[in-house]
Every structure is written in structure tokens, then in C-alpha cells.
Amino acid sequence: MTELTLAKALGSGLRRALSDDDKVVLLGEDIGTLGGVFRVTDGLQRDFGKDRVIDTPLAEAGIIGMAVGLAFRGYRPVCEIQFDGFIYPGFDQIVAQVAKLHYRTGGNVRMPLTIRVPYGGGIGAVEHHSESPEAYFAHTAGLRVVTCSTPQDAHSMLREAIASDDPVLFFEPKRRYWTKGEVDEDATGLPMGKARVVTEGTDVTLVTYGPLVATALDAAVAAADDGISIEVIDLRSLSPVDFDTVSASVQKTGRLVITHEASESGGLGAEIAATLTDRCFYYLEAAPVRITGFDVPYPAAKLEDHFLPDLDRILDGVDRALGRVNSLTGWSA
Amino acid sequence: MSTTVPVKAPMSGAKKQTPEFVQLLDPDGKRLSDELYDPWVSDVTGDQLASLYEDLIIVRRIDTEATALQRQGELGLWPPLLGQEAAQVGSARTLRPDDFVFSSYRENAVAYCRGVKLPDLVRVWRGTAASGWDPFEIGMATPAVIIGAQTLHATGYAVGCTFDGVDSVSVAYFGDGATSEGDVNEAMVFAASFNAPVIFFCQNNQWAISEPVGLQAQRPIADRAPGFGIPSIRVDGNDVLAVMAATRSALDRARTGGGPTFIEAVTYRRGPHTTSDDPSRYVDPVVAKEWEAKDPIARVEAFLRSEGVLTDELAASIQARADEVAAEFRAGCLALKNPEPLSVFDNVYATEHSGLARQRSQYTAYLEGFDK
Ligand SMILES: Cc1ncc(C[n+]2csc(CCOP(=O)(O)OP(=O)(O)O)c2C)c(N)n1
Ligand SMILES: [Mg+2]
Numbered sequence A: 001m002t003e004l005t006l007a008k009a010l011g012s013g014l015r016r017a018l019s020d021d022d023k024v025v026l027l028g029e030d031i032g033t034l035g036g037v038f039r040v041t042d043g044l045q046r047d048f049g050k051d052r053v054i055d056t057p058l059a060e061a062g063i064i065g066m067a068v069g070l071a072f073r074g075y076r077p078v079c080e081i082q083f084d085g086f087i088y089p090g091f092d093q094i095v096a097q098v099a100k101l102h103y104r105t106g107g108n109v110r111m112p113l114t115i116r117v118p119y120g121g122g123i124g125a126v127e128h129h130s131e132s133p134e135a136y137f138a139h140t141a142g143l144r145v146v147t148c149s150t151p152q153d154a155h156s157m158l159r160e161a162i163a164s165d166d167p168v169l170f171f172e173p174k175r176r177y178w179t180k181g182e183v184d185e186d187a188t189g190l191p192m193g194k195a196r197v198v199t200e201g202t203d204v205t206l207v208t209y210g211p212l213v214a215t216a217l218d219a220a221v222a223a224a225d226d227g228i229s230i231e232v233i234d235l236r237s238l239s240p241v242d243f244d245t246v247s248a249s250v251q252k253t254g255r256l257v258i259t260h261e262a263s264e265s266g267g268l269g270a271e272i273a274a275t276l277t278d279r280c281f282y283y284l285e286a287a288p289v290r291i292t293g294f295d296v297p298y299p300a301a302k303l304e305d306h307f308l309p310d311l312d313r314i315l316d317g318v319d320r321a322l323g324r325v326n327s328l329t330g331w332s333a
Numbered sequence B: 001m002s003t004t005v006p007v008k009a010p011m012s013g014a015k016k017q018t019p020e021f022v023q024l025l026d027p028d029g030k031r032l033s034d035e036l037y038d039p040w041v042s043d044v045t046g047d048q049l050a051s052l053y054e055d056l057i058i059v060r061r062i063d064t065e066a067t068a069l070q071r072q073g074e075l076g077l078w079p080p081l082l083g084q085e086a087a088q089v090g091s092a093r094t095l096r097p098d099d100f101v102f103s104s105y106r107e108n109a110v111a112y113c114r115g116v117k118l119p120d121l122v123r124v125w126r127g128t129a130a131s132g133w134d135p136f137e138i139g140m141a142t143p144a145v146i147i148g149a150q151t152l153h154a155t156g157y158a159v160g161c162t163f164d165g166v167d168s169v170s171v172a173y174f175g176d177g178a179t180s181e182g183d184v185n186e187a188m189v190f191a192a193s194f195n196a197p198v199i200f201f202c203q204n205n206q207w208a209i210s211e212p213v214g215l216q217a218q219r220p221i222a223d224r225a226p227g228f229g230i231p232s233i234r235v236d237g238n239d240v241l242a243v244m245a246a247t248r249s250a251l252d253r254a255r256t257g258g259g260p261t262f263i264e265a266v267t268y269r270r271g272p273h274t275t276s277d278d279p280s281r282y283v284d285p286v287v288a289k290e291w292e293a294k295d296p297i298a299r300v301e302a303f304l305r306s307e308g309v310l311t312d313e314l315a316a317s318i319q320a321r322a323d324e325v326a327a328e329f330r331a332g333c334l335a336l337k338n339p340e341p342l343s344v345f346d347n348v349y350a351t352e353h354s355g356l357a358r359q360r361s362q363y364t365a366y367l368e369g370f371d372k
Helices: A006-020 A044-048 A060-072 A088-098 A134-138 A151-163 A212-225 A243-253 A268-279 A301-306 A311-322 B046-071 B085-092 B108-113 B149-163 B182-193 B221-228 B240-255 B285-292 B296-306 B312-334 B341-345 B354-369
Strands: A002-005 A024-028 A053-055 A076-080 A114-119 A144-147 A168-173 A180-183 A196-199 A204-208 A230-234 A237-239 A256-263 A289-293 B100-102 B170-175 B198-204 B232-236 B261-266
Touching (some): A002 A006, A002 A151, A006 A044, A006 A151, A006 A168, A060 A076, A060 A088, A114 A151, A134 A237, A144 A151, A151 A168, A151 A180, A196 A243, A204 A212, A204 A243, A204 A311, A212 A230, A212 A256, A212 A311, A230 A243, A243 A256, A256 A268, A256 A311, A268 A289, A289 A311, A301 B341, A311 B354, B046 B108, B046 B312, B085 B240, B085 B261, B149 B170, B149 B182, B149 B198, B182 B221, B198 B221, B198 B240, B221 B261, B240 B261, B240 B296, B341 B354
Parallel strands (some): A024 A053, A024 A076, A204 A230, A204 A256, A256 A289, B100 B170, B170 B198
Antiparallel strands (some): A002 A180, A144 A237, A196 A230
16 A cells, blocks of 8 residues: 555556556657656656657547557557547547447447546636536447546556446546545455445435545535535446446435536436436435536636535535525525 | 659657748848848838837746746746747737737737737736637737637638638637647648638747657648648748748738748747746757757847947837836736626626526525625
């Protein structure tokens, strides 16, 4: 066990993947000499060489498209997209090629790509550096979508994603890159498709993932002071979603709050609310509540506190689920 | 039939990428003659060159002040233009008010020449607004952060100008790294197909963050354009006069129905990519030193002094003027107000959107709860 930041835990995951399988190659902008703008790949080019850790020309369609070709040739490419908002030039390659090639070829061609994406806000950045585009990919058949919230998960899930024979969008909560935690490189923990009950509770199920897991935990602690017991679930996988774990929790609590940074409409929260309403209709004591970013482009830095769900907004949602006085008491559209 | 065999150049860093280019003022300030490009600047008087010199001093001073503001915590980030002043001033000063610029984030000297209000330069970097200015007020779109996207916009604007029968020109500014993006290559195809009056102005500052230009292009970047059917010029981007000449020739072609031109301004990014960057990880200090000796301002100063145009008094008054601008810029930056919380819902749509209206109303109720 070593204590690592989440960023370093990702780096050590990449290092292990590169040592364990010589078909693993890393591709991205500034990942070599610089070690990535977040230093996740620091030292890897030095240790594994320029053919394994490749600084590419500045083109995301190029990065993903070339990875497709490498996959045809038996490689296991790990692509880094520098920031969430820069994935769109590569979007076509991801949704029209990466996602569909296995299907299109009747299973003859595998696309074991991992696409790493630092995502989410809260770092005071300029436009295109704080987005949460995970729903586009969770909506696309053929892609697995995961996100981590602890250094241990960062390490193990990344290695599992790289080992997966399906393409995986791997979302990294960039504002938690500096979070520290113990990492056991040999741990055989939860598989990446399973959700994790972070803290047990009996009154409300609070479902979240990535950067907001820490915020949800803070909310659980604060609510406990008020005598409210929250069960926090870290989804970890967004496609597929581990509905069994969420259902089991909702059957216990009867109340569901979902929170994510991404905008509300068409987001993961909608998917979870709909499925849980279906699966737990007779257990639910209140309508599921979503606390999310608003349906606006990610705003200027000085406005991001009025976009991102925070402790207060989450607790307000918990009050709504519990039928306590909340911001919408007496509100009508 | 003759076939040209492409010569495979080795992957290289900044160093090997400086073959021939148009140069009218050498690094020592010596005026060189150039049959083709001299006529384009034959009307530039000593006083006019002194005025360009003042621009160069001022934009560098603004840039230094912005870096200081970032270091003091007043800006979240800043992309310095140190070293690229001549490429930006020399080109932007040749434009007419009815021309239109589509730039990236580093073109703050271009914005200055277009008449931007000083605090507008930093609204985005201070995080108080989604963009800095009204594009139609200064004939310049707000910067594109998605690398290369603006080159297509410039092409479309130029095509619109031909539809309207006006001789306005649009100029796309972008970097050497941007030339790898599909958008830039598509823009060149479209511009050539529609004979668009657009100038592709590429500042080859040798770096795309940590990646040397040799990773983006195995041949000089200017050589790529002719393959698209677009004539190109490679110019010393640290020579304000040569940049002006090249841009004027391209403008003339565009205004007279000759279509697009590609200009590669060879320069060097002497600062970090942005204030968050650590270039000591990848820049060879020897090469950086070489570029310092090719400073875009020193050569104009040497030339103007040798011509007797620039005296100590004039230099001092220009410096004083630059300090004044910097002080005004700083004050304007510090005076920028934080946006109102509910403005997070503004301007998403041109007309009311019911879903968003509902969210705004709910969030209003939420915020009011804190007052109770
Ligand atoms: C589509 C896209 N991909 C990646 C980035 C991240 N990024 C910002 S600037 C930059 C390098 C740009 O280099 P260049 O085009 O040479 O312009 P310069 O910064 O040198 O002015 C990169 C990779 C981005 N902004 N947009
Ligand atoms: Mg560059």
C-alpha cells in the first residue's frame, strides 16, 4: 500500500498496464516530454520509449482514428483527451467507428480502446475545460463508460478498462486529481461495472459519481447532524449502470436523490430516476429528485458556484425527497 | 510527366524549421531590399514605423501587466504573446475596419489593434464573462479556444462578403499546432473551392504547448497551402515591416477576386504556453536564447535610431505612454464586476426556452431561501 494522489494512482495504473502488456500504447497531446498537462503520464515516455508513449499531432480525430487502426493491428491503445471540451473533434470517430466496429463486423473486430478524459468543473477554468459530457457516450451503444472517485479506483479501474476488450470511456474527475488515498496495486476489489456503497444509511439513497462523491459524503455527514441517515452510492460505471445495487438501496430507504455536475436534461439522473421508478415503484415514498448542473453551457469561472451542485443544493434535494420544508415549498411554475 | 518525390525530413524540433522567408528588417535593424515585397511598404514613412514601434512596445507592456495580474491572483490564467508582437501588429494594422478577424486566444495584440477596450481583454481570464467583447463593434470575433475552429468561420464570413459584393476580407489567425486539426485543412479546401477572400495567418511560434512544430509538419507549414490551391508566403514573423508587406499583398489579392492566401509568420513563443505551463520541461534554453536575439522590437528600434527618427526623448515618451496604458488596463481589470448569480441562465437561447425558464424560476426561489 502506498499513499498516492488520484493523478499519481492513474499514472501507476498506466505504468503497470504498459509493463504487463506490450500491446498497450499511449497516445495523446503533450503526454510524452511534458507528462501531460496534469502530469498523469509523467515519466512514462522516458521509461517506455517514444513508440509506447506517443506525443501525437494536435488532432483528436487523428488520435482516436489512429487508435482504431492500431486496434485492428492488435494493439490496445490508451488515448488521452487533454480536456473534456476537446473530445468533440474526435466524437465522430468515437460514436461512428469505435462504438460500432465490433457490431458491424459481427464480432470479428475488437476495439479495446481506453479513452481517458479529465472532466468536470470547479477549477476556475476558461471555456471548454470544465465540461461533463458523459451522457453523450452513455447514450451510445457499444461504449462502456466509467468514472472513478478515489485513488484506489483510479488505479484499478483504469487497469481493468485497459484490459477490457470493449472500448471504455474513462472519465477522470480533474478537480479530485490531488485527492490522496491508499493504493494497493495488487488489490482485487470491485469490478469496474459494480457500484459502491460509500456510506450506509436508512433514510435517503444519494446516487452520484466522479467529482461529486466527496461532496455527497460531506452532505451525508452534515445530514447526520440533523438526524437524517443518507446512503451514498458511487456508481463508478455509467454504462452499464449497476441498477441492482441502487435498487437494493432504494428498497431500503424508499427515497432517491441523484446528483451530477452534468446538465439535467437527458442526463444520467434521468436514466436512473426512470429505471428506479420502474424497478422500485412500490417502494418509493417520494418522486426521485435530481440535483444537477443547469441546462446551460458551463459558465464563466465566477459563476460556476451557481452551476455546480454543492452541499447546500444536495441537502435541499434531500429535504425534498423527505418531504421536509425546502426551496420549492410553495413554489409554483 | 515528372513526379516530385517528397523528401522525408527528420522529425525535428524548433531548430531545423527555419528555411527562407521574406525579411525586410534583419535582427540588427538593417533594412534589406526585396524586389517583390518592398513595393508593398514603400509608402511607410519613418513616423509610421515609429507608430508601429509604439504599438509593439504597448502590446508587450499590456502582456507583461497581464502576466503580473495573473501572478497576483487577479486572473485565472493568461496566454502570453511575448515574441509574437510583430506578427500580430504588422498584420492587424494593415486591416480596414470593415475587415473581420477570427482569432485564437493568444492574439491580444490583434485585438488591441482592432480597438478593443482594455478590460475586455481579460474578462474571460478573470472569469467574469463568457467572452470579452461584441464582435461587431471591433470587427473581430471573440477568440476560439477549440483549436482551429475559427478558420472555417473565417472562410464562411469571406464567402458571405463575396455574396454581398463587398471587398471586405476576413483573416483567420491560428497556430502551428492548429494546422494538424481537420478543421484547418477543411477550411483550406473550402476557401479554395469558393475562392474565398480569406487570409490564413499562421503564427508558427514553434510550439503547441510542449510539442515542437516538427511533430505537426515535416515540411515548412507554408508549403502545405499550394497543395490546396492556395498561394502561400513564408515571412519573418519577427519583422513587422515584412509581415505588413506580406499581409498587404494578400489583402490585395483577396479584394481583387484572387481568393485566399496562406501566410506563415515564423516567430517564437518566448514565454510559457500559458501562465500554468512549465516550459523548463521541454524548451532548450540555448534555442530560446537564439530567438531572444531576433527580438521583434529591438530591430525596429535599431533601425529607427539609425534613421534618426527615434530619439531618447521619443523613446521615453513611448515608454511612459505604455506605462499609462498598463495602469489603465490594470485599473480596468480590477474594476470588472462579478456577474449576477441569475445571469448563469442568460443568453443560452435567443428566445425563451420553457425548460430553462423553469430552472431559473426554481433557482431564484432557492437563492431567496438564503435571505429568509
Ligand atoms: C480541439 C482542441 N484540442 C486541444 C486543445 C488544448 N490546447 C490548447 S492550446 C494547444 C496548443 C496550440 O498550439 P498552436 O496551435 O501552435 O497555438 P499556440 O498556443 O502556439 O499559439 C492545445 C493542444 C484545444 N484548446 N482544443
Ligand atoms: Mg504554436
